[in-house]
Amino acid sequence: MRILVIEDDDVLREGLADGLALEGHTIDAVADCADAREAVAGFAHDAIVLDIGLPDGSGLDLLREWRRAGRATPILLLTARNMAEDRIEGLDLGADDYLGKPFDLGELAARLRALMRRNSGRAEPMMRIGSLEIDPATRRVCLEGQAIDLSRREFAVLEALARRPDHIVSRGAIEEAIYGWQEEVGSNAVEVHIHKLRAKLGTGVIETVRGLGYRIRSKESG
Ligand code: CA
DSSP states (O other): OEEEEEOOOHHHHHHHHHHHHHTTOEEEEESSHHHHHHHHHHOOOSEEEEESEETTEEHHHHHHHHHHTTOOOOEEEEEETTOHHHHHHHHHHTOOEEEEESOOHHHHHHHHHHHHHHHTTOOSSSEEETTEEEETTTTEEEETTEEEOOOHHHHHHHHHHHTSTTSOBOHHHHHHHHOOTTSOOOTTHHHHHHHHHHHHHOTTSEEEETTTEEEEOSSOOO
8 A cells, every 4th residue: 555654753754654664555755744745646645644743834734625625545643642632623624543642553554454444445354356365464365275475566566456356457556556756666567566476376366458457356257
């Protein structure tokens, strides 16, 4: 999942970016409202972690702007421990969840998974498509009951496809899901990951839709 972290405290921002990257996510991290607006305008994120006190404004103003503009990306607010007013205002402005500082990174990661699960209309944490099972919490993948070992990027590609079974996901959308904005992306990077996934999962799982992208079907095609 591609997550935008907006936090001006350098130690916290870098800790969040590193910790969430270790959980297998692709992270864009910014420190102020101006960069946050630019990141949100330029890229599709699966979730946003938003600090309230930022050097050039309030995270609550960003939240208000984005919701007024119809942006539905799940947003988790980071709030000061004893600021119930901020949490109430934030939730009423359209935040989906909050965590008071200091917080546990594992709890933040679990809350983000819950937000994205709800956002995609799933109640069940495990993704099951045919004989494929994907656990976003542990990043464990099984095919016909056999555990399959995937790299971080391979997992991200598979997850991007599995979150929308039967939909064609374009190469550009996969690139956006797995690479942050400061990362160099090779022109055939997605093809390379798909090729490796097929070597591990067999050729029947991920279908190429010529000129459009890739798809995982929820039912085996004949
Ligand atoms: Ca702050």
